[in-house]
Amino acid sequence: MTIAGALRTHLTRLACALAMLAAAGAASAQPVTVTDVLGRTVSLPGPAKRIVLAQGRQLNALGLLHPEPLSLLAGWGADHQRQNPDAYARYRSRFPGIDAIPTVGDGATEAGFSLEKTVALAPDLVILSGSLAGTRHGSGDLVLRLEAVGIKVAVVDFYLKPLTDTVPSLRILGKLIGREQQAEDFIRFYEDRLGRIARRLEGARRPSVFIHAHAGGPECCSTPGRGTFDDFITAAGGSNMSAPLLPGATGQISLEQLISSDPEVYVATGGTHMARLGGLVLGLGVPRETAAAGFAKLLAQPGISTLSAVRNRRATAMWQLFNDTPLHVVAIEALAKWIHPERFADLDPAATLAEAARFSAIPLDGTLWLDAPASGQAPARP
CATH class of the missing domain: 3.40.50.1980 (Nitrogenase molybdenum iron protein domain)
Structure with missing residues (x-):
């Protein structure tokens, strides 16, 4: 090939490349x-x-x-x-x-x-x-x-x-x-997990569940009413004990109300924001030992320790900040296992979290939930 011919070929390829870049730019700028x-x-x-x-x-x-x-x-x-x-x-x-x-x-x-x-x-x-x-x-x-x-x-x-x-x-x-394709990929993952839970819950009884939000702080007991965690409980096959008691999305009930209602399942929530209050600490980067120690302290508190859910090892914990992220699909899986262990023995929220991490811009390591203490691991008295 002559030098002139090689030059023409190079210019043609360059023109094609520029045209492709222009087309891509135009596509990205579509309304x-x-x-x-x-x-x-x-x-x-x-x-x-x-x-x-x-x-x-x-x-x-x-x-x-x-x-x-x-x-x-x-x-x-x-x-x-x-x-x-x-x-x-x-x-x-x-x-x-x-x-x-x-x-x-x-x-x-x-x-x-x-x-x-x-x-x-x-x-x-x-x-x-x-x-x-x-x-x-x-x-x-x-x-x-x-x-x-x-x-x-x-x-x-x-x-x-x-x-x-x-x-x-x-x-x-x-x-x-x-990022439409990325959104559809996550939606497919999300809906698949929720659909699996819904199918297994057909005909199931709905046990009473209490969510103790921001647990372990100076006041008891913050809890969700309608929406937020109430939706999670419903999707997991439970009945939110606090929903009839509160007019809004969140509110406060007394420890006496909690004890007298005596829910079948008790779920405490916490986060790193609770560390300064001496409350339950869970979250990204939180070691399991740290979370477990705080949970044991909470379950040993007067009043909380008398609940049937604590005595029957149906007291569990999860990250409060599941309440404002699509990652709540993991929380719903954990709740389903806790509320209906007979129906969801093979459900693995940890595997679901690992799958969700494929989509995440940051690592999702840490302790985001705790199952009920095993038999023989009753919380130490303070």
């Missing part, structure tokens, strides 16, 4: 339209590249769909570091720039959200949780305030109605960030 969990239509000119997470905890879901979720963030709520320090530490280890991401509020309330800071970050999308977005359509509504200054808003939720909103929320996020 995106979704319907969020409030039924609102949200349209973007292309997948979002500068996202503000009004609640930082939504990173729990984003990190299941994108291998580098922090690369998409223009800003976020400060709640992730405060409420989920174990996961935050893992993100910081893998993505050292995490501390430089600007915060736009406390991530807890609409009043704590800064519209001014958000506007200054020029995001192409703000993602709100259902609890922040609300359902109001008045002048105080956060959705309307953002839209009034020209900012696109999408509402997703994994907390208030997890069994209703998790799958739609994953699809919404997947489409908005251009």
